[in-house]
Amino acid sequence: MGSLLIGSSSLFAQKKPVDHTVYDAWKSISSAKIAPSGNYIYYTVIPQEGDATIFLQEQAATAKGRKAKKTSAATPQNILEIPRGTNPFLTNDEQNFVSLIKAPFAAVRQAKIKKKKPEEMPKDSLAVYNILAQKLTKFGQIKSVKTSDKNANYFAFISTETPKVIAAADSTAKAAKKAKEINTLSIYNFQTGDTTNIAGVEDFYFSKTGNELIYVRKAVEKDTVAAYAGVYIYQLAEQQKKQISKGKGVYKNFTFDETSSQLAFLADKSPEKSLSKDFKLYYYTPGQDSASVLADRTSQGLPTNWEVSQYMEPIFSKNGDKLFLGLAPIPKLRDTTLVDFEHAKVDIWSWNEDYLYTQQIANKKRFESENFLAVMFPKQGNRITPLLTPEINQARLSETADEPYFLASSDHGRRISYQWDTDGTRDYYLVNSSTGEKKSILKDFSGNATLSLDGSYVLYFNKENNSWNTYHIATDIHTNLTDGIPVSFSDETHDSPSKAESYGFAGWSADSKGVYINDRYDIWYFDLAGKDKYISTNGAGRLNSTVFRYINIATESVPRAAVKIDPKSSYFVSSFNEVTKANGIYEVENRKNKNPKALLEGNYAYKQFSVNKDQSQAIYTKENYQESPNLYVSKNFKSEVALSDINPQQALYNWGTAELVKWTTPAGYDGEGILYKPEDFDPTKKYPIIAYFYEVLSDGLYNYQAPAPTPSRLNISYFVSNGYLVFAPDIRYKEGQPGKDAEEYINSGMQYLAKNSWVDASKMAVQGQSWGGYQVAHLITRTNMYAAAWSGAPVVNMTSAYGGIRWQSGMSRQFQYEKTQSRLGKTLWEDRERYIANSPLFFLDKVETPVVIMANDNDGAVPWYQGIEMFTGLRRLQKPAWLLNYNGDEHNLMLRQNRKDIQIRQQQFFDHFLKGKPAAKWIKSGVPYKEKGIDWGFDID
Template structure:
């Protein structure tokens, strides 16, 4: 009786429809206060107004702030500051009416006193900032009306308060002026400073630096850079004149201040940046480094795009230098000269890459260091070297950099991970020493710059270089386990499982294998599996979970032997996730905390790691936030989508079978909540590579970027099947046949699967596999292929337009898995190109491919469409104008979701075809008739 009642209740629930999505909420920006006493997070509907909530660690709601966003709590945990966004409806209406920017509602700023519960709205703002270690001050720019009377008043005040701009009173209507306001959270006092362009806090809340541009007719000599002392409420003009002031940089103690400034004429094509150093004794900034400084290479200058950063001890300043660029001849007339790209076979990189990276190349800078003690400037890298890597403190002498040979740069057209030389660089004298030649893999500088650790992808091994002795020591050699990806199924060499962390005593490193964590001492004497092979014995992946605290130079990946270590876990057999605790001071210190049929994400901690917040989810359970201190018990903080229980949802189960060639296979089967084994269901297979690791993942109902929205189709009476696909080099298409087709055939043994109403859907690599499968079988009643490659011979020479890179590497070494060039094995390229077999297609197929696709050239979708159209096969092509590989614009996502539903409903459920399926939409009707109506 109860079973019948529950089934009836489930059957009464409506399915998710297209009106559901906008109100479905998600959680973002969860943060603890410093001690963990408070937690705050933002709840956002897919469309609508956000809400920010502030709670204490006992789950008591202290503040619910409608439209609150971009929030933070002060370091002393007394004030909660948040932006208040305008109403979504108002903003939408303003856009519809095409209002000007200054007519649209602005963000405002709210300050909440946690102790007194007093909330103050500071009004509309243009922007706001706080110091990193914020306790007392915030600053924001606000547009206010200045009347003649106020002008006169300001003029009087300016005689005694130099922070107020002198102005000439005018008898005119009120005018608007942007003012910088420094607000004291404790006293509510404000300081107004006019005509400020940009402003910056130091980390320690001692100073605010701002610049004024001034005007052409300004006779008050206001233009320049100013330093405002927050405690003393005094300001100093530290650099005079109009200019571009940037990279305002304090040392950790706020005792040194440097900045970049270009004071050349505004119309000058060549910017002349100099580094200025503020002298506290003289209250003025003087030029520290310019292009004439000793140490700067000939025809080089200070880069306006380089960073400025102090070492932790403030004895060194790291800067950027660059060659003085060529300047365009402005006397030339554009329309009288050709616009041409010249591709040269010996260029380092393809012209398409050069064009994509041109702005970045123009802004590139090369590392140099300035020593304050001896006033010496030392270049550290030049055009022959890559990025410089220092330690977190930058106090140590040694840094590392890389150099790539020209031949390797050219080879990047078809090969990833090309060899590079690894160099040590002395920040004391600039001396360079090569420590590894033709290295393929990664190099890591230890936190104290005592060692460099290498992973060699070709040897699948770890080693290290001792900087003091110059000795190289093998780390992983001689061990029975592999430290390379054991499931690697692409032709490229396998990657590593990465570094788990560095030993806090500076004597070793922790490295992951597939399941466990190992400790290797730098002297090579200790090789210890700290998880005692528990992971491998039980097929449980264990990973160290390390947290970042609020210290300015905290090394977040230190592992302390004396502190219990939190590990995350993933069981490869059951797909369960959980947590373990590892006490490294004990012999059997590994203890399971929890493993469950859930996925845990969004894990954060307070500074002392005494309280944690995380989300927990599975297919049925939305990933709400929880609080915990030990992970064994969780306190639920949110319940943001209670409406889910009102809809027909679904269930998941792991399916296992043998493929035709005897391989063990797995996949996820999704069933509707009201599943009835006496009914027959249409089924859609959605795939990419592997999905079963997400058996317990939640699938939010949201408009799709072209993938299959599983929760929608399951709720609407479909079965959905996501099989894992395992590949062998040279035959990716056959792998899809082996796993997808066999999995679908396996499921047809169940009477509730309708073998005549099966479909497949995939996006990108999944889209390619869909295109391949329909040339090899007619078992599917419908197919949807998003951004597919159908012709590997033409795609091989194509360009990934977003990056400008050639696609050749993909076919030879990575995802396409052919493992050969087009000329070495032409037959493989043809075998795996669905285009050559389109005459075999009997399945109606919809293609989505967009003209701004930056990954797969959209002519691939056109080749597929025109081939099937020529063969008079039922085919549709959707091109969302200007959109990308995966749809980014929400209106397009909403549209394609409706069309996917209509497409599969027609071919799998027999519903009437929508107009776009029957007749298409003609160009003259574009924007007038979307073809979504259905004639019953």
């Protein structure tokens, strides 16, 4: 036994630290799904950089029609691996598996190096696997793939290679053979394995029933434009096509009604170089020879100088009677006869415009595409009825759009105030979806509202009194659902001067009679009429400080406002214990006085949860700091089988542990944070420690931290593996003192840890990005306890930043300081001293801590000149400081090469100041402009 223990210790000691070369190969799991039958599971394993792999696994020998491998029923087996696979799907009958195959990463890289043209770049391909026949078929040069939700017999794709076989009925076959490259639509029949190819196709769409396919075709030859360009409808079973619209043009926004008996689309057939685009609404039914124009600029009911908007996809009501479309004013055209150098180029800002000029620029596409809802009754004629206006401009149709009313809202006349108050107020209206008649139901309302599934109620949360309410359309009655309930339905931990948000709602009762609403911990059921209510989770959440949240297991993606919960069936919820930070999955019986039942629970984070149709099997990923996220399957939640092992290499490296730390701050508040230690932690040694923070992080105690080049956050697993302690303290705030609050929690937490003999109190550092970067800047003006600091994208001067612009959105920054994250609560003119007290710039003379500042010139959130103000101030005061500007990159680094670069610099910086290692060239003397791109300054003498 003694020799075995010595050997084990020796192996443990040989584990190596993570280095910067390991990032690319570290993998993650995505797109994990289980088939409705439970027989098949598939998922994608993705390296940080390189080629992904798709795995298709069989649960048991249950696939009919083929001889299955002899396997343990408890252990799923791989039946297919697709290197470079992406966007996989299993057909509804579970007989065929389809996946795109990305071009090899190395080949794409080489093509970029050689500066290949787009048409010369390596192309994707396609894999089709017949599970019963165990046959794999591949297609090359793929541009796009689509399938029908309703018809499992077919799928279709567009490829760019010249096909070897063109349908005999296609009279352009000769031209296709001559072409070097042409877009070809291929319609694949899963039952027969046959492929029908059609040349010159730009785009295609399946109908709602899946029996038809619409495609848009360009002519293959110039002299065939008139004859072949246009829109075609293809009957899949009959293999028959019909041209329903002729002519060269732009065709888009195809939509079918529920029965696929009506089709609407938009088309502009004006000359290609025409500055004026004239989109018309076309309409087609099977009885017509071709699609006819249903709406254009001359249509009855259309406002003067308005047109059909190209930016809204038409919507049929479920019963097919109504067709909703978008209208917009005809845009003004630029006078192309004007000579540029003879006319001024000037921006004119006006104080009374609805939106700041910078917002107009940042949101140019949104403003250009703005359109206003209208309705037509295609079976009754072509008259247009406008429903919305530039004043009342936002709408939410019901799920079916059959109901006589929909919900609309307006912030007209109050848009300027969003500059400083993003809470704002809106007016809400009911709009008659046939006539456009409007009825005001909420005036100057602060909150949010939505229409119930059947359109009979409006559900709304009132921020003024933190209540959930309904408005019954038929009776004109408002009902306060949460009145008298002794718990809050708005954020109990809200700590900024803005109005608290609600915890949201889980979904609607599928019978349209009720709604499921969240409080801090539990899920409540409310009858929409206010006659009945109960805690669906039976109060177990609040009793145990556990947050329960509904998990939507529906295979189709639906917005929260359309989620349906069966009141007669159980449902699944995630759980998170605020005290222990443990996570889990529970089943809620959805009955009064029944506690949720724990299915999975532990010191892990459970993600990507999905179940099969009868809910007898579930898949999920499971992770914590020590265990990489892998995929598991559980049968009836009585057993658990691992399906993957994606990062076995982790066992070769000195990893780490994560533990919850609690302390009392100087003001008597409860402090909480995560302490990360190296796997080979030795309490007889002293370790340098880095604090990394951003508001509240302790909820992520059981999250895995892959070694990865980050956007500028601290690479926790790297530093822990390399002999550092990392501390992530939570920060709680009071109005008007964000800097002081950072001191209260961060400094006291670090001082608490420094009492341990294994913490080197002389080698402590702080690192933060964005809001964390601001707090780093503040801390080093108030204490010299830190040996080094790293401040990413900081604000250091709240007086100048207050009047600045968030360039990505074009918004003024005033709202942030008065109402949201900065939490100052007053205007600059109301409390100038508050702004100064929380601005590190005014106290830079107190700084003794060496600091690196990252401020990028394309930062769309924090003006990069804030970093310049900090750097030039420290430089003037001759304090050790460095500024990194990653040219053209954003607030958080987006380019991977920049992320890799900053990891090396952070390591070299902290190694020098916390471990006493020699300084790299960029730290000692910088990198002069003339050496930029030649010498990166990483060398160490």
